[in-house]
Amino acid sequence: MRSFLLDSFTIFAHDKKSSKRFGFTKNSGVLTHLFTLRNASLFNGKINVVRIRLDYLSCATNTANLTQFFILTGATLTGGTFTPVSAGQSVVEASTDATFTGGTVSLYQGVSEGSSAGLVISSLDMVLAPGEILVIRAQSQGTGEVMGFLNWVEYYEETKKNVLTCTFFLYYFAKTTNSIASTVK
Numbered sequence: 001m002r003s004f005l006l007d008s009f010t011i012f013a014h015d016k017k018s019s020k021r022f023g024f025t026k027n028s029g030v031l032t033h034l035f036t037l038r039n040a041s042l043f044n045g046k047i048n049v050v051r052i053r054l055d056y057l058s059c060a061t062n063t064a065n066l067t068q069f070f071i072l073t074g075a076t077l078t079g080g081t082f083t084p085v086s087a088g089q090s091v092v093e094a095s096t097d098a099t100f101t102g103g104t105v106s107l108y109q110g111v112s113e114g115s116s117a118g119l120v121i122s123s124l125d126m127v128l129a130p131g132e133i134l135v136i137r138a139q140s141q142g143t144g145e146v147m148g149f150l151n152w153v154e155y156y157e158e159t160k161k162n163v164l165t166c167t168f169f170l171y172y173f174a175k176t177t178n179s180i181a182s183t184v185k
Contacts, residue, residue, distance in 0.1 A: 031137055057071065058116065069110075075101065082095045
């Protein structure tokens with residue numbers, strides 16, 4: 001299989017997959033908003049028709065307490081600055097400061113004291129169409145750091161011979177002083 005390197009961004013000739021990582025630190029209150037992902041309506045100046053499918057969720061904490069991670073879909077956003085995850089290479093945009101209301105908890109993952117957990121979620125068929133968003137939140141019983149990671153696949157075109165995809169790996173990091181007793185709606 002031949003591979004090509006484009007700006008530290010690898011695309012394999014057959015699978016057309018690539019990988020990216022992003023990180024930040026944030027102080028928070030009761031329930032921490034780690035990040036919001038949006039499948040952009042426009043991509044490279046054209047109407048976006050690319051769908052993304054969530055592939056893998058990984059979470060970690062260094063607190064001495066239980067931490068919960070949530071993926072919310074169908075939330076309504078207010079404000080926030082969205083930045084392309086990889087300009088010109090990915091249809092996904094990320095925001096760490098968007099405010100949201102509503103939404104449905106589509107996935108929950110608990111992580112025990114000072115550990116990490118990974119969950120293959122590709123079989124759940126969680127797909128974002130252009131313009132749709134998802135929110136990643138975390139909640140811990142005490143003060144500490146929580147990290148959320150998300151992989152997804154971008155389906156650029158589908159033919160009988162080949163599916164052109166892009167896989168990105170996002171890393172988000174936040175400090176939290178959360179209370180596990182809070183409820184999530």
